[in-house]
Every structure is written in C-alpha cells, then in structure tokens.
C-alpha cells in the first residue's frame with residue numbers, strides 16, 4: 001500500500017518524519033504483522049512516535065488510531081514524545097527490587113526533578129524505568145545509552161550521571177530533593 005504525500009503530509013508536519021514514513025510505508029506491507037517492525041523503525045529513526053505518525057500508521061494498516069496508540073503505549077520501547085539525547089533506564093524488575101532499586105528510583109527522580117518516565121521539555125536527558133536488563137546477579141542495574149552498569153548505589157549513580165551528562169547538564173548535579181534521607185547530597 002502506498003500513500004501519496006497529500007494523504008498524510010497535512011498531519012505529519014516534520015519533514016524528516018514525513019520522509020521516514022514515506023519510506024517505511026513503501027517498504028512494509030499493510031499487514032498487521034508489520035506494525036511492530038514499522039514502529040521500531042520510526043522509534044529508531046525519528047526518536048519517538050508522534051500523534052501525527054500514529055494517525056498515518058493507523059491509516060496504513062487500516063487500524064484505528066486507538067489501536068496503534070495502544071501498541072505504542074504498551075511497549076516500553078516506544079515513546080510518544082521526543083526525549084533528551086541520553087536515556088537512563090533504571091531496572092525496576094524483581095531481582096533489582098530486592099536489592100534497593102526503589103531507593104534509587106527516588107534518588108534518580110530527585111536528580112532530574114521529575115518522576116521516572118515523565119518527559120521534561122528541553123532536558124538533555126531522560127530517565128525511565130525498565131524491566132530486566134539481563135544483569136540480575138549484579139543488581140541494582142542501570143543502563144545509560146547502550147551500556148549496562150551493575151551494583152548501583154546513589155553515589156555510583158551520581159558519578160555515572162556526571163560522567164555521561166557532564167557537570168553543566170541541568171539536573172545532573174542538582175541538589176538532592178529526596179527528603180526521605182533528609183535531602184542529603186552524596
């Protein structure tokens with residue numbers, strides 16, 4: 001199934017996103033089994049799956065927008081809005097919970113000034129929960145970009161943020177506002 005530009009150009013305003021969708025629609029047949037592969041491509045190449053893209057993708061697969069939106073929001077791999085260049089993922093699965101990842105969740109949220117998963121406009125980095133990084137024996141585990149780190153402590157987390165984000169990145173070295181431990185910085 002092909003789409004002339006006029007069928008979704010008015011909805012997809014961004015030229016790069018539009019070009020990617022054109023290419024993918026020409027590549028992926030409009031059969032349901034190609035929905036996830038196409039969404040992965042959009043995520044990888046555009047960085048997120050916008051509302052406009054969701055609408056165009058739904059039309060391509062002859063699905064409702066709600067059906068495509070449901071897939072996008074169900075899978076943690078997909079994001080509905082652009083996030084910062086660096087993505088920090090904290091494992092919140094069972095083995096890491098047993099060794100303290102909940103405390104790290106509060107610590108990381110305090111460093112960012114926002115709960116995990118919340119998109120902060122114009123912030124250079126994004127933090128979110130994930131569920132098993134395949135590093136269970138060395139938990140709590142964290143991934144920054146493509147690198148997985150184990151045995152994370154609040155102090156180690158701060159070191160990694162400073163290493164990956166730099167001292168001038170907003171939030172990377174913000175005072176700890178997690179009042180559960182008296183707001184102490186580490």
Ligand code: FES
Nearest residue numbers: 091096133135136
């Ligand atoms: S449970 Fe955290 S890495 Fe597996």
